[in-house]
Amino acid sequence: MTYSSAPAFTTRPTLTGTFGMAASSHWLGTASAQAVLERGGNAFDAAVAAAFVLQVVEPHLNGPGGDVVGLFVTSHSPREPIVLMGQGPAPAGATVEHYRSEGLELVPGTGALAAAIPGAVDAWLLLLRDHGSWELADVLAFAIGYARDGHPRLPAVTATIERVSTLFREHWPSSAEQWMPGGEIAAGGTLVTNPALARTYDRLVEAAAGDTREERIDATRREWREGFVAQAIVEFIQTPHRHSTGDDHAGVITLDDLAGFESSYEPAVTAEFRGRTIAKAGAWSQGPAVLQSLAILDGFDDDRLDPSSGIGAHTILEAQKLAFADREAFYGDDVAVPLEHLLSAEYAAERRTLITDAASPDLRPGTVPGIEAYHPPLRVAADIPADLSGGGEPTAQTDAPVARQADEAALEGESDGDLPTDSDGQTRGDTCHLDVIDRWGNVVSATPSGGWLQSNPTIPELGFCLGTRLQMTWLEEGTPTTLTPGKRPRTTLSPTLVFGPDDAVTALGTPGGDQQDQWQLLYLLRTIIGGYSPQQAIDAAAIHSTAFPESFWPRTWTPAGAVVESRLGMPVIAELIVRGHDVTVDGEWRDGRLSAVGRDATGLLFGAANPRGMQGYAAGR
16 A cells, blocks of 8 residues: 555645745735735734734634744744744633632633633734834734724624624623624625724834834733733623623633733744654643654554555544543643653654554553543533533534534534534634745744634723633643643644755644644645645645544543544545544535645745635745
């Protein structure tokens, strides 16, 4: 058996050039980044401009009240990846005792009790201050223009608002006023504005006072953390409001919490695979899980690493399950995560022996000397009351007795990254992504998320809402991710940098929650081993496992669960079923929403982006 040939047809070409490349989950973000490059800005100026545009045009996928994880290299240190840490921690009042006293068994999926301290805006401003070259007013001009003068509403935004319209009308009136004024929901393609958000950005620009560019940006950071934004957030969340549990609660974030958080930089975690160096954020994210998956798979022949074959898809799914079982057992913030052990060749070889010809139905974390593995509660969808069932992928039994098919009615109208949301607010949002490389060799890969329009009531003065990242913590003591003041929730946000021979570099990432590192793994295998071009790898049929507790409320799992795009083909799908996987067959173009930019071994720049949802684009020359 040989590795499947790269498809001759792709939805679009891999772009190539020498000047600069940008890619993101929305064409306006990409176009804004490329416009900055064309006007002499560097990759950092371009990335920050695009990031604020994505807050405006993809409000169901991210917002100023959310978070971001980024990876970057500078032209001065092209092989030294740095993590941009924009994940805020739990506030001081977010204790297990308080949440238990509120009658909660899990951190809710929506509402202010699920909100970590917002980290995205401060992180973007930090990156701009230290590595950009533009003034804040010029960088924010794109986002301010789209918020004040209008942008075409995505059909997915309309669909999201429609699904939470009852929640907005009955419980979140400020969101109803913002997103469906007069009770009307603008159709996809309609020109819409967000004047409150435009005023917020304007006031941040006005706060940029100082003698130097750096001082001016720092003044804006202080205004964000201590000024009108912080005051509006704290005042608003003191009023109890509906959470995903069906009950009303007040938030616990204070002015001290907001003033006390600053984003930062961290060293990346790296691992070698087939002559490449893969860089990820640390184990306060899920990033090292893809490094563990690669280490396990490195011991197999190439034909076992082909996602388009039955044996390859099976092997990859089983390796991912083992890596993500370790994520649940060991990963967390400010805990002794044994990464050196988890990424060692010896441990990978030990884990590799657990992969047999049949799918395992069990969650199987490994054994680490001196550390007790945490075994999370294993909740299946049937355990959750129907009215509190959350926003998981809906499934409906088909005529096939052993395969499931995603409910097309529930998926209708969804687009790039939009997950199902019901009318009572049991919701998960998703994420967006951007990548930029400039002609000088600066490279940025970043995954902003949180602060979705459906995650919390809109703060009227600000035009945005808070995020829900604390839902990724547990309310049990002694876990790696127990809700703890000052500790970051283990985030799913997980961009990637890849370093190859002759100064080659790739920046890539994707929306997708728990699927982010799973879909990126497919890209890595197909490009490094299969010889696929970036666009071919992005277009190819996607698979992912659901056989571990998901990070989003209500934290369910599917034993031996696997989701595949139908384009994978019935012979491969049938083989997975025979091997014991609980397969859900998704739409032809539903999963895997990557973008990538980079520089190949010859020095040529490239860019590629996801066609699913007809929303993500790359641009460059």
